[in-house]
Amino acid sequence: MERADTPDMALSRTSASADPLITLRGVTKTIGDGVLTTLVRDIDLEVRRGEFIAITGPSGSGKSSLLYLLGLLDVPTSGEVFVRQVPVNALGEQARAAIRLSVIGFVFQFHFLLPEFTAFANVKLPMRALGRLDDAAMDARAGALLASLGLEDHMHKTPGRLSGGQRQRVAIARALANEPHVILADEPTGNLDSQSSEQVLGIFRKLVDETGRALVMVTHDLDLAARADRQIRIVDGQIVEPSA
Amino acid sequence: MKLILDIAVTHIVSRLRQTLVGLLGVAMGVGFSVMMAALMEGSQRDFVSQLVDNMPHITMTDERRNPPRQPAEDTFDVVQFSGLRTPETRPGIKNPYAIIAELEAWLTGAVAPSVQSRAVIRFAGRDTAANVTGIDPRRERDVSKLATQIRGGTLDALYKSSNAIILGDKLAAKIGARIGNTISVASGRGDVLTCTVVALFHSGISQSDETQSYTLLKTAQILAGQTGIINAMRIRVTSILEAMAIARRIEAQTGYKAVSWQEANEDLLSAFEIRNFIMYTVVGAILLVASFGTYNIISTITHEKTRDIAILKSLGFTEKAVRRIFLIEALLIGAAGTVIGWALGYVLCIALGTISFKSPFMDATHLPIHYTASHYAIAALVALSASAVAGYLPARKAARVHPVEIIRGAS
Structure with a gap:
């Protein structure tokens, strides 16, 4: 795996807990050739350590687009994105990938596990890509993560042999593999039944409370959003509540 | 990775x-x-x-690659020769054994003298044209595989009777001759020799087996009507890929045309x-x-x-x-x-x-x-x-x- 060390090192140097982990300043994202569509408009947002933020809003309001901008999967058309106060707009693909690998963990509505790999191998994948731990340490961590999510009996099953809730828990374990500072979850309970949804939300809550990680969750479900520390409502790509 | x-x-x-x-x-x-x-x-x-394997790597003949200039051409610019006739008899290589000695001084391989002529072979009323090559059997062993290609006899059998001849097996079959038969060999000049077939050879190349025959140098010289003539040198080299370069050197050294196996089979x-x-x-x-x-x-x-x-x-x-x-x-x-x-x-x-x-x-x-x-x-x-x-x-x-x-x- 190719890793860019410069942004990583810069991030390590600026690790004061009071500082925002991710900051968006006046971020706008438009797409299209000729006819432009604005996905998010002039967003200012700070994600701090130990925060559980829920982003709500109607379909097509720009919730997921905002999440992808926070996760450096997308580049803003204007405005600036900072990760631990380091501006990242100008970074190349390789450096942004390195930040995603070490600082950010993603959980999507669809589990996105590699179907040929077991749950255990899927969880090990980001650790192997980062290459900070030796094989034994990676095995131990992957095992512990899966066990902590109640999957100790399902470690060596491929995703096809797991239930929807179990797959999503494996995806959460994978997102936590490299001990990221921020977890970004895009409709993580969208495909789950109420029991599994409750389980996932409990995991998220515990994660924020016990490890101090930041968690940003996009959801349609206002009841789930109510369990977050902070709610942000987006309409037509703009934050309307609380007012920006 | x-x-x-x-x-x-x-x-x-x-x-x-x-x-x-x-x-x-x-x-x-x-x-x-x-x-x-x-x-x-x-x-x-x-x-x-x-x-x-079936032919010498280099054949040096008594020909020149370019016709020698006539003295008059060197003296007068306007002189031109046309319609020059080829001499009826081949000139032969001058001082052949001295040349062999000179070549053997530096050449990695072997050199054998030979006399090449065309003849008509007649047996039991059947005629066929053939190449008659006069060879020295002792030297021939070093320049060709003829000795190993002999069927029903040996190369040394050429010494055993006067006017002995070795025929290609297909040539012999064509005229119906067998070992021990006496055949007539007529040169282009009309001289006829009576020869005894002492052995046959089989090279595996049809053209050679159908048209080639071998005699002692002396027999071929009598047939050519030129006592003591040597009109070709058959040369075998250790490194066959260098044959072309060696041929060029021989030609430069002797002035006679030397054709390597590559040149002979250029096409x-x-x-x-x-x-x-x-x-x-x-x-x-x-x-x-x-x-x-x-x-x-x-x-x-x-x-x-x-x-x-x-x-x-x-x-x-x-x-x-x-x-x-x-x-x-x-x-x-x-x-x-x-x-x-x-x-x-x-x-x-x-x-x-x-x-x-x-x-x-x-x-x-x-x-x-x-x-x-x-x-x-x-x-x-x-x-x-x-x-x-x-x-x-x-x-x-x-x-x-x-x-x-x-x-x-x-x-």
């Missing part, structure tokens, strides 16, 4: 049927390329070696070059077609794995890493196909080598196959290069996948 390799292996193992099809495509390409190259080069080498050798060009073009085309299979498989895998690519990139895999995964998959298919292709090619060569084959020009009993590592190496190089290109194009496309577009589409 191990992670990338693991993912690549997992992809191709999980698509076992497709992988096998691609692998067999490469294997067939490599196998048939190896077989074709071995067959083509085998037949070429066999032909050349028969040719080289044939240039035909071989064209044949080789065609062969390598066909081999390249076979492997190119095989690479389309690899391209197809990698394209299919990248298409099917678009979602996985998106998630790998969202996890932090770079474009380069994603590109490597699919490039490695193509190279793995190419490498595995190459190894199977080597085995297939080898087996095909062995199988072809067992097929009996009869040529109208020479009597090869089996298809000649040439085994060399270079055929395998060239096939592998082309197959792997083609696989790399075939894999690179879809890999590059895969690496450019924008994860957001895929994730949005899947959600």
Whole structure:
């Protein structure tokens, strides 16, 4: 795996807990050739350590687009994105990938596990890509993560042999593999039944409370959003509540 | 790198049927390329070696490459000669044994004097034209394989009777002569010698076996009506590939025309070059077609794995890493196909080598196959290069996948 060390090192140097982990300043994202569509408009947002933020809003309001901008999967058309106060707009693909690998963990509505790999191998994948731990340490961590999510009996099953809730828990374990500072979850309970949804939300809550990680969750479900520390409502790509 | 390799292996193992099809495509390409190259080069080498073995590597004759200028031409610019007649008798090589001694001083090989003339051989009322070559049997052993090609007698039998002659086996058959028969040999000048057939030879080259005969130098000189004449030197060199350069040196040293086996068979050798060009073009085309299979498989895998690519990139895999995964998959298919292709090619060569084959020009009993590592190496190089290109194009496309577009589409 190719890793860019410069942004990583810069991030390590600026690790004061009071500082925002991710900051968006006046971020706008438009797409299209000729006819432009604005996905998010002039967003200012700070994600701090130990925060559980829920982003709500109607379909097509720009919730997921905002999440992808926070996760450096997308580049803003204007405005600036900072990760631990380091501006990242100008970074190349390789450096942004390195930040995603070490600082950010993603959980999507669809589990996105590699179907040929077991749950255990899927969880090990980001650790192997980062290459900070030796094989034994990676095995131990992957095992512990899966066990902590109640999957100790399902470690060596491929995703096809797991239930929807179990797959999503494996995806959460994978997102936590490299001990990221921020977890970004895009409709993580969208495909789950109420029991599994409750389980996932409990995991998220515990994660924020016990490890101090930041968690940003996009959801349609206002009841789930109510369990977050902070709610942000987006309409037509703009934050309307609380007012920006 | 191990992670990338693991993912690549997992992809191709999980698509076992497709992988096998691609692998067999490469294997067939490599196998048939190896077989074709071995067959083509085998037949070429066999032909050349028969040719080289059956004739002296260099023949120096009493001719000059360019006609000597007449003294009048050197004196007067306006003088021109036309209609000059070829002398009826060949001039012969001056001081032949001195020349042999001079050549043997530096030449790595052997030199033998000979007398070459044309004659009509008559036996039992049947006539046929033949080349009569007068040789020194003791020296001849060092310059040709005639001694080993003798059937029903020995080369030394030439010493056993006066006017002894050795005939090509097909020549003897043509006139119905056998060993011990007495035949008439008539020279172009009308002189007739009565000769005894003391042995037959079989070179394997029809043209030689049907028209060639050998006598002692003295007999051929009598037939030519020129006592003591030597009109050709037959030279065999240790390094046959240097024959052309050695011939040039001999010519420069003696002034007589020296023709190497390469020059004598120039047309044939240039035909071989064209044949080789065609062969390598066909081999390249076979492997190119095989690479389309690899391209197809990698394209299919990248298409099917678009979602996985998106998630790998969202996890932090770079474009380069994603590109490597699919490039490695193509190279793995190419490498595995190459190894199977080597085995297939080898087996095909062995199988072809067992097929009996009869040529109208020479009597090869089996298809000649040439085994060399270079055929395998060239096939592998082309197959792997083609696989790399075939894999690179879809890999590059895969690496450019924008994860957001895929994730949005899947959600």
